[in-house]
Amino acid sequence: MDTLILLVITGLGLGALYFLVASGLSLIYGLMGVLNFAHGAFLTIAAFLGWEAGRRISDGTWTGLVISALVGILVGATVAVLTEVLIIRRLYERHIEQALVTVGISLAAVALFEGIWGTDPIYTDRPAWLTQTTEILGARIPNDRFVLIACAALVLGGIVLFLRKTRYGLIIRAGVENRHMVTALGIDVRRSFTLVFAIGGAAAGLGGVLASVYYGYVSAHLGSVLLIFAFIVTVIGGLGSLTGAAIASVLVAVLQQFANFYLGGTGDLVVVVLLAAVLLIRPRGLMGKAA
Amino acid sequence: MTAKSLRLVIGGILLVVALAVLPLLAIDIPGVLPGPTYTPGTLQLLAFALLIAALALTYRMMFGLAGLLSFGHALFFAAGAYGLAMTLEAFGPAEWPSALVFTVSIAVTLVLGFVLAATVGALALRVTGISFAMVTLAFAQAGSVLIRRNPGSATGGDEGLALDTSNVPPELVGVVDTRNLYWVALGILVLVYLIVLWVEKSRAGHVAEAIRENELRVRVIGLRPYNVKLLVFIAASVLASVAGMGYLLLQSGAAPRIATADFTLTLLVIVVLGGVGARWGAIVGGIVYTLLDQRLTALAGSDAIAALPDILRVPLSEPLFILGTLFVLVVLFLPGGIAGLPARITTGRKQHPAEPEETVDA
Numbered sequence: 001m002d003t004l005i006l007l008v009i010t011g012l013g014l015g016a017l018y019f020l021v022a023s024g025l026s027l028i029y030g031l032m033g034v035l036n037f038a039h040g041a042f043l044t045i046a047a048f049l050g051w052e053a054g055r056r057i058s059d060g061t062w063t064g065l066v067i068s069a070l071v072g073i074l075v076g077a078t079v080a081v082l083t084e085v086l087i088i089r090r091l092y093e094r095h096i097e098q099a100l101v102t103v104g105i106s107l108a109a110v111a112l113f114e115g116i117w118g119t120d121p122i123y124t125d126r127p128a129w130l131t132q133t134t135e136i137l138g139a140r141i142p143n144d145r146f147v148l149i150a151c152a153a154l155v156l157g158g159i160v161l162f163l164r165k166t167r168y169g170l171i172i173r174a175g176v177e178n179r180h181m182v183t184a185l186g187i188d189v190r191r192s193f194t195l196v197f198a199i200g201g202a203a204a205g206l207g208g209v210l211a212s213v214y215y216g217y218v219s220a221h222l223g224s225v226l227l228i229f230a231f232i233v234t235v236i237g238g239l240g241s242l243t244g245a246a247i248a249s250v251l252v253a254v255l256q257q258f259a260n261f262y263l264g265g266t267g268d269l270v271v272v273v274l275l276a277a278v279l280l281i282r283p284r285g286l287m288g289k290a291a
Numbered sequence: 292m293t294a295k296s297l298r299l300v301i302g303g304i305l306l307v308v309a310l311a312v313l314p315l316l317a318i319d320i321p322g323v324l325p326g327p328t329y330t331p332g333t334l335q336l337l338a339f340a341l342l343i344a345a346l347a348l349t350y351r352m353m354f355g356l357a358g359l360l361s362f363g364h365a366l367f368f369a370a371g372a373y374g375l376a377m378t379l380e381a382f383g384p385a386e387w388p389s390a391l392v393f394t395v396s397i398a399v400t401l402v403l404g405f406v407l408a409a410t411v412g413a414l415a416l417r418v419t420g421i422s423f424a425m426v427t428l429a430f431a432q433a434g435s436v437l438i439r440r441n442p443g444s445a446t447g448g449d450e451g452l453a454l455d456t457s458n459v460p461p462e463l464v465g466v467v468d469t470r471n472l473y474w475v476a477l478g479i480l481v482l483v484y485l486i487v488l489w490v491e492k493s494r495a496g497h498v499a500e501a502i503r504e505n506e507l508r509v510r511v512i513g514l515r516p517y518n519v520k521l522l523v524f525i526a527a528s529v530l531a532s533v534a535g536m537g538y539l540l541l542q543s544g545a546a547p548r549i550a551t552a553d554f555t556l557t558l559l560v561i562v563v564l565g566g567v568g569a570r571w572g573a574i575v576g577g578i579v580y581t582l583l584d585q586r587l588t589a590l591a592g593s594d595a596i597a598a599l600p601d602i603l604r605v606p607l608s609e610p611l612f613i614l615g616t617l618f619v620l621v622v623l624f625l626p627g628g629i630a631g632l633p634a635r636i637t638t639g640r641k642q643h644p645a646e647p648e649e650t651v652d653a
Contacts, residue, residue, distance in 0.1 A: 035421060037556075090623060096360070100563055100622050103556050108615025115605040115612065228432065228552065235425045265440075272433040276414065279426050283418045 002139035007261055009136075011254030013145030016152030017214060019249035020207030021230035023159060023242055024080075024200020030176040030240020031189075031196050033095045034088060038102040039230070040223025041109035042080050042201045046072040047208030047218045048117055051124055060125030069209045076205020077198045084197040089190070106224070113220035121217035130213060144213050151210055155203055156246055163242070168195055176240045232275045238288025248286060310477055313337070314470040323582060325589070331469040335541070336585055338469070338476035342537045344577030345476075345483040347561045349530040351573040352487050354562060356496065357523045358503030360420075362555050363411065363427030366434045367528040369550035370407050371535020373438065373452060374400040376545050377445055380455040389458040396458070397536065404532030405525065412524035416517060419506075428552060435550040451546040454539055463540055472541050479537045480574070483530050487570065490526050499523050560618045566630025575629050584610055 021039060028036050054068030083105065091097045130147065133140040163169035172192050174182045182189050204223075211226060212218045233252050237244030255274065256267035263270065278285065314334055317327040326333045346368055353359045378396040387395075415426040441448030456464045462471050490496050498519045501509050506516050539545050548554060557580075565576020587610035590596060596607050606612050621628060627635065 029421075035424075087619065087623070097622050097626070100559070101619050103559060104615045104619035104622065106615075107553075107556065107560070108612045108619065111609040111611035111615060112606060115609040224553075228428075231425065232429070235422065239421065268436045269433055272429045272436070275429045276426055279418055279422050279429075280414060283422050 002137065003261070005137055005139040006141060007257045008254060009139070009141050009145050009149075011257040012250060013142075013148040013214065013253075014257065015250040015253030016148040017207055017211055017226060018229055018233045018253055019152050019246055020155060020203045020210065021226050022233040022237070022245040022249055023155065024196075024203050025230055025234045026237065026240055026242060026245040027159075027172070027176070027196050028200050029234065031172060031179070032088075032098075032193055034102070035095075035099045036102050036200075037099065037227070038083055038105040038109065039200065039204055040227035041106050041113075042076050042083075042223070043204040043208040043211065043226060044113055044218075044220060044223035045079055045109070045208075046076040046205030047212045047222055048113065049075045050205070050209040051122070051212055051218050055125070060127060062127050064125075065127060065130075065209075065213070068212075069206060072205040072209035073202045074205070076208065077202040080197040080201020080204070081194055084194050088197075089193070092190075106227075110220050110224060117218070117220060119220065121215075121219035123217045124212050126213055126216070148210050148214060151206060152249075155206065156242075159199065159203075159242060162199075168192060172196060229271070232271060236275055236278045236285055238285030241285070241287040244285055244287030307477070307481055310341075311474065314473055323586065325585070329470075331466045334469045334473045336581070338473040338541050339538075340578045340581035341473075341476040341480045342534050342541065343561065343581050344574040345480040345537070346531055346534040347558055347565065347573040347577035348480075348483050348487055348570065349527040349534065350558045351562045351565075351567065351570065352490065352530075353523060353527045354559070355567040355573075356491055356503065357499040357520055359520060359524065360424045361415075361427040361524075362424050362552060363415075363429075363431030363434075364528070364531060364558055365550055365552070365554040366411070366427075366431040367404060367408060367531040368535040368538070368554075369434060369438065369545070370404050371400060371532030372539040372545035372549060373446060373535075374403045374532065375536045375539050376452045376454055378403075379458055380452075381445075390460060392458040393460060400532065400536060401529065404529050404535075408525045408528030408532075409521075412521050412528065416520050416524065428555075431550065431552060431555065435547070435552070438547050438550050446547075447545075449547060451544050453544040456543070459540070464543075476537050476541060479533060483534065484570070484574070486526065486530060490523065491570075495519050495522055560614070564618060564621055564628055566628030568627055569630035572628055572630030579629065580614070583614060587613055 021043060024042075025036055025039055028034055028039075050068035050072030053071040054064040057067050058064040083102075087101055087105070088098050091101060126144070130144045131142075133142050134146075135141075163173055171182065171187055171189070172195070175189050175192060179189055207226070208222065211222055215222070229252065233248045234245055236252065237246070237248030252271055252274065256271055259265075259270035260267035313328045315329065317329050318324075319327045324333050325336060328334070328337070346364075350361075350364050353361055353364070375396060378399045379393070382392070382396065382399070411427065411430050415423055415430070418426060438446045439448055440446075446452055462468055463475065491500075498509065498514055498516075499522075502516045502519060509516050535545075535549070538549070561576040561580045562573050563576075564580060565574070566572030591608035591610060596604055599607065625631065625635075
């Protein structure tokens with residue numbers, strides 16, 4: 001029983017990370033048709049700069065962590081907006097090239113981060129409470145999982161509120177549904193492209209800082225590892241669907257934990273099999289719109 | 292045969308002959324090659340470049356000809372390399388002559404590559420666009436994980452797998468015989484080129500091209516896109532595993548790096564850098580990329596770079612950073628890649644290569 005609870009909550013924590021990356025990917029693809037390979041780079045740079053800011057001001061305390069998170073969100077959003085405005089916008093409506101450009105950015109970015117911060121993981125200091133465990137029904141759960149789950153829930157709630165209650169949210173939802181119709185109604189969808197990149201970048205930035213808490217280190221490859229799983233999550237959930245991304249994140253992460261524990265560390269393989277199965281049975285994903 | 296195509300054929304033959312006699316000459320291009328062309332180090336690099344060019348050519352056949360954006364091409368290259376290494380090690384009755392064991396191992400690997408390609412292709416091609424890319428990525432990722440996990444110590448895990456040379460012809464082993472390996476690599480490139488040319492000029496090739504442009508129309512005419520796409524997929528994948536076998540012999544081993552998604556992305560970079568519109572673009576792209584990668588790595592370790600201030604030194608000492616940036620610039624400003632350059636210079640106009648629009652469509 002306690003193993004079960006531990007696996008579920010750890011899965012939820014990992015799922016929270018996946019969701020923070022996948023939410024942006026899904027919105028960007030849904031609205032613009034861009035498969036953003038640079039998303040991992042947004043996450044990594046946010047994690048590094050957040051860590052640099054946090055450790056300069058107050059290392060290993062809650063203040064430091066909050067500052068890291070704020071810096072991470074800001075950096076993620078800024079870098080994402082710059083990428084969109086300076087590079088992706090130039091290739092408007094040319095989806096293959098847009099995906100190719102983001103591939104180039106991600107390759108270059110990882111190399112640059114390796115050049116600046118080195119190839120080895122840098123271990124980070126965390127507030128003491130995060131390294132301890134709490135006992136729930138006999139299971140000893142690492143405390144950082146709760147922070148991850150809470151943050152992801154907040155982000156999910158925030159994005160949903162934004163999409164449902166604001167005018168920009170309405171335009172984004174309508175754009176995901178049918179971009180040509182929105183354009184035909186005289187609304188400049190391109191402004192919401194930048195906005196979607198900003199939101200996705202901010203979520204990925206927060207994800208970067210939280211990933212450094214979860215793994216206990218920052219490294220140049222932090223983003224690339226999460227990105228592959230975030231892609232899988234996005235496709236399983238249905239491209240363009242935020243709810244789908246949330247459900248698939250939890251599903252994939254929990255399944256991964258269970259397979260790792262009960263099936264001798266085959267978590268990655270099980271996830272890949274799940275992806276293949278979902279795509280072959282239901283190519284548009286769990287919650288995706290019909291192609 | 293028109294005069295123009297005759298000139299092209301003769302030019303091609305002359306080029307192959309020129310490449311073939313390279314190991315006998317002492318051409319030194321400082322800055323491009325690490326040493327004169329007869330030295331094993333340079334031949335090793337050139338042979339590697341030729342194999343990567345062959346691999347890029349197969350990837351272009353899928354992406355450029357049929358418009359299939361696959362993220363799993365590395366899987367088949369790795370299947371060739373690991374497949375041959377594993378059959379050579381596991382199999383080989385002592386009473387058989389080693390030449391026979393070697394030939395049979397190659398045949399077994401080819402069959403394995405074919406079965407793998409047919410299975411993955413048949414499944415992945417049931418979906419199109421981004422979903423296709425993701426299914427291929429998933430299979431490649433599974434392969435990569437398997438190789439790293441090292442089941443039954445068959446793949447060597449992170450260490451990679453060394454070539455068991457007991458049944459390999461002695462002419463293909465050792466530093467002195469790098470020259471022979473270079474010829475093998477050149478042979479593989481020519482073979483791949485001819486098969487790719489044959490597929491592209493065949494009726495199936497024309498249908499594949501039509502599918503890239505407009506799949507719906509092909510359906511309306513009454514043809515089945517699925518069969519043609521599967522044919523192209525299998526042909527490209529099996530040829531990729533042939534290149535993989537060459538890689539194994541050249542490097543005397545297989546490293547898990549060649550099965551990763553990053554390696555497929557590198558191929559994509561090579562094909563786009565060279566130009567999707569032309570076959571020779573992929574070859575030039577593969578050779579230029581390999582040489583650039585090698586020379587930039589050498590440059591990164593040089594004193595000239597170390598003396599620079601940090602802000603210049605850090606980016607310049609990372610070859611992948613320069614290649615990635617170069618790639619972004621090519622996509623932005625040079626849509627035809629290297630192969631599009633002559634046309635742009637002669638016409639002075641921007642010209643878009645014949646390449647798939649809107650294939651990224653869920």
